[in-house]
Amino acid sequence: MALEGSQACCLLRLSLFLFLFLSAVSGSHPPSERLMSSASAIRAASNQTKKTAPDVAAEVGRYADVAKRIIERAVFGAAQNRSYRRLADFTDTVGNRVSGSQNLERAIRYMYDAMKQDGLEVHLEPVKIPHWVRGKESAEMVVPRAKTLAILGLGSSVATPPEGIEAEVLVVQSFEELKRRASEAAGRIVVFNQPFISYGETVSYRAFGASEAARVGAVATLIRSVTPFSINSPHTGWQTYRDGVKRIPTACITVEDAELLWRLARNKQKIVVRLVMGAQTLPDADSFNTVAEIRGWQRPEQVVLLSGHLDSWDVGQGAMDDGGGALISWEALSLIKDLGLRPRRTLRAVLWTAEEQGGVGAQQYFKLHKENISNFDLVMESDLGTFTPMALQFTGSDAARKVMEEVVNLLAPINTTKLEAGAEGTDISQWMQAGVPGASLHVADSRYFWFHHSEGDTMTVQDPHDMNLCSALWAVVAYVVADLQDMLPR
């Protein structure tokens, strides 16, 4: 990965050089003069409110120099690898940080201090968050032979009795098969060995497997981890008990063990498993969304919000999910501040709390701030990894899309000028549903779910050069949108 990174870096350096060179040759002013005068030129340029497409293109196009300066600094300049280093220092110091944990408290304090020390305006907004603790947990196949099963209990699961639950196993491959074999489920531990189709589709087994099995009398569930690839790695995640259905203990097992149990069952072997889980749900805990700002010079009440979540699961380091998203959101503000830039509107980085429990911090934020919804220009979230950026995903009106198409053109020096439909992000979804334009990062994420919610979510999966690119993209988009004459049309 390091070698590939440095090769890509050389190519980018070359293309940026050519880009700058060609701009200088073709421009009417020498490049130094153009760079110095760009901010004032932009401010003077436009004062009508209804713009034609050429107007938009011309207005956004005047940010080409600023965009190049941001990119240069993030990818090759003084800020090179800074977001990676900050992420490593943060996650190496704090570790993982699940909702309700002391580690999450430490993480918030750490980031508050760090961003303050970076010269940003920082404040905390209180949120009550769930406090589920894993406790000691284990599973063992005891018949037909003794074998330890690697497990991770699922967030919100109840415990087993202290001595555990020992029961015969029913293995099914789908909810349909469970329905068909409902008469066999009573008193059993139901094992779901569903194939991985996609995260969006397959995660329903993790989310609702326990209640579906409890409906037909199961005493516990063990669910194949939601991943396309495994080195015997269990993956955790939140699960939801359906109302009016008995709450039974539930955990994920590995792909390998799910397949083993399925093969044994297919061969008509009797299987008995002993499951012990000490999970507890404690009273809600006090926490905070962490907010850092660069106040707008002209319309400080208008906001471009860029975000990631600070909480993680209680395994690995939470470097990928979502340390990376939080850190590039901070980094974007640092880059803009470093360059002495201050946009027309406020740039606000929000590091959400308790995203993994269903966007708890973000819901609270929406409730508190929705009365100002007309001042929210664009809401951005990065929560699908900070690997090589491929495109910006965008949700908004056609008119807004036309503006954004011009904005991503500014990313030509790093070859990420693609604008895709459909921004994603638990924490920004309420704003988007209410009509605020939204944006998210599409990265080269083919391995994202290999590590997701597992002990494998560590700094080892992160690449400094990729994070430079993500930070540059994030900063250019946020800055330019926050500085345009007009807010994005709804």
Add this chain to the structure above:
Amino acid sequence: MALEGSQACCLLRLSLFLFLFLSAVSGSHPPSERLMSSASAIRAASNQTKKTAPDVAAEVGRYADVAKRIIERAVFGAAQNRSYRRLADFTDTVGNRVSGSQNLERAIRYMYDAMKQDGLEVHLEPVKIPHWVRGKESAEMVVPRAKTLAILGLGSSVATPPEGIEAEVLVVQSFEELKRRASEAAGRIVVFNQPFISYGETVSYRAFGASEAARVGAVATLIRSVTPFSINSPHTGWQTYRDGVKRIPTACITVEDAELLWRLARNKQKIVVRLVMGAQTLPDADSFNTVAEIRGWQRPEQVVLLSGHLDSWDVGQGAMDDGGGALISWEALSLIKDLGLRPRRTLRAVLWTAEEQGGVGAQQYFKLHKENISNFDLVMESDLGTFTPMALQFTGSDAARKVMEEVVNLLAPINTTKLEAGAEGTDISQWMQAGVPGASLHVADSRYFWFHHSEGDTMTVQDPHDMNLCSALWAVVAYVVADLQDMLPR
């Protein structure tokens, strides 16, 4: 994988059909007659001893029909997926089987019974083997913060005291760095964070890290697992204490944790780790090499030996290392027997015991049988996975290579006609060093070391179609070499 497998299967089916069709069109006899008469034709064909190249090509070429029948049966016919099913039944029933364990005893009994029931002549040859047991083990970073480190103690390691060893950590990236920083090592736990170059090169850290660190006063070693990829997966393996150097406890940690410790150390953080290992070396245990044969009709004392090892590490299922190699060696004999074939010389499948401890079963076998070395025609081992076969690796004289080049041409229907230099296999190396021609399988093994000696070595990494191809290749090569008029020239 399943989809790729079935596409490859279609292509192969088509190419086999074309091959058969073209053979039938171009041959002088109708295919049915040619198939029936091939064995007697071969026997009658050749009775000189010094052969010219065209003679060899002609003699081997007469096996084209037999080779096609073996391939057809293994890949599309009645034996399709049999080696995979047998491997799944075996490893699901027995589990992993480390040297000295009851599981290895069970495995030998299982395979003895299964191969006997398959109609082969089977016997066991006694061997005394090492008996190292892992015991309970754990490691935790306690300074600068509490973090569990996933470990696997290394085979032959001594234990820590029952209360463990708690010591400050020295992290180095190479033996050279350890030498340079020798003065810092006394009383420390030395962590090796060596980069993965190749298994052959990098494994020296696992093998000798403990003794090198003990020489400079270390109290224990934790070694980065020898793998190019990890989902926080520790990998075990054998290690060797140097004579005259203090024996200190040694285990592998994950790539992720090795990198974490290295980053913390680089940032001048004091790191303290507590290591607890209950490993024991017990008196040598009784075991067996498991030998199954099809006796040659003409020269039964002359032998083509094909093999894999039956023991594994005490993690995962040992499906890849080396269940697959053992199972295709059995399968090769089954295919030949099923087709009513009996070669001129004896085909002998040997399932070695205690390979992982340094080829202990194979050394004993060599000692017992080397007096008959002149009767060993070819020794084959598969111990680098049974994924998609790419080539046969061969070690032997130029004259023998010429014969083998003709033999692999018979594998055209499955596109594996490549003969490469350099057969590999711990268990056949003594024979090759003594001048016996040797062969091994080169498979598409880019992920082999991801799973090697870890909990990830399970049936999930095996593919039935790939195993069909490996079995077909193995059977054709073994059968044809065992049936040629002459032994391979030395």
